[in-house]
Amino acid sequence: MSPLEGSCLCGGVRFEMTEPFLATSHCHCEYCKRIAGGYGTVSGRARTEAIRVLEGEELLRSYTPGEGSAKTFCSVCGSNLFGGGWPQSEMSSVRLSSFGLEYERKPEAHTFVRSVAAWEILPEDGLPRYDERAT
Ligand SMILES: [Zn+2]
Numbered sequence: 200m201s202p203l204e205g206s207c208l209c210g211g212v213r214f215e216m217t218e219p220f221l222a223t224s225h226c227h228c229e230y231c232k233r234i235a236g237g238y239g240t241v242s243g244r245a246r247t248e249a250i251r252v253l254e255g256e257e258l259l260r261s262y263t264p265g266e267g268s269a270k271t272f273c274s275v276c277g278s279n280l281f282g283g284g285w286p287q288s289e290m291s292s293v294r295l296s297s298f299g300l301e302y303e304r305k306p307e308a309h310t311f312v313r314s315v316a317a318w319e320i321l322p323e324d325g326l327p328r329y330d331e332r333a334t
């Protein structure tokens with residue numbers, strides 16, 4: 200099986216995953232809404248070591264909000280790629296949007312639902328919901 204490969208919108212950054220995700224989830228926190236321009240982010244959780252940047256490492260920029268972990272994006276196209284403190288943290292999150300429309304693994308939980316916005320519609324999809332991170 201070839202490793203799962205992800206990229207940003209402009210294609211300047213390419214990376215691959217050397218291990219399957221340990222979990223996947225929606226994050227509805229306010230930071231994720233702001234960086235994503237929508238309901239939040241949808242990510243897979245993996246060991247930081249399992250993320251191998253193949254191209255465009257110099258294009259990556261990180262921003263660490265006040266109480267959150269670092270979020271990393273492509274400085275050319277703005278695509279949000281990694282969170283959870285990448286690359287310093289032991290575990291990171293990887294945005295599922297990086298893998299294109301064919302990627303099939305579904306999110307398995309809603310996290311930070313305490314930060315659902317007044318305009319936001321939380322789907323009745325039967326997934327577990329957590330006020331903060333999943334336990
Ligand atoms: Zn880009």
Ligand SMILES: [Zn+2]
Pocket residue numbers: 226227228229230231232239240311
């Ligand atoms: Zn979040």
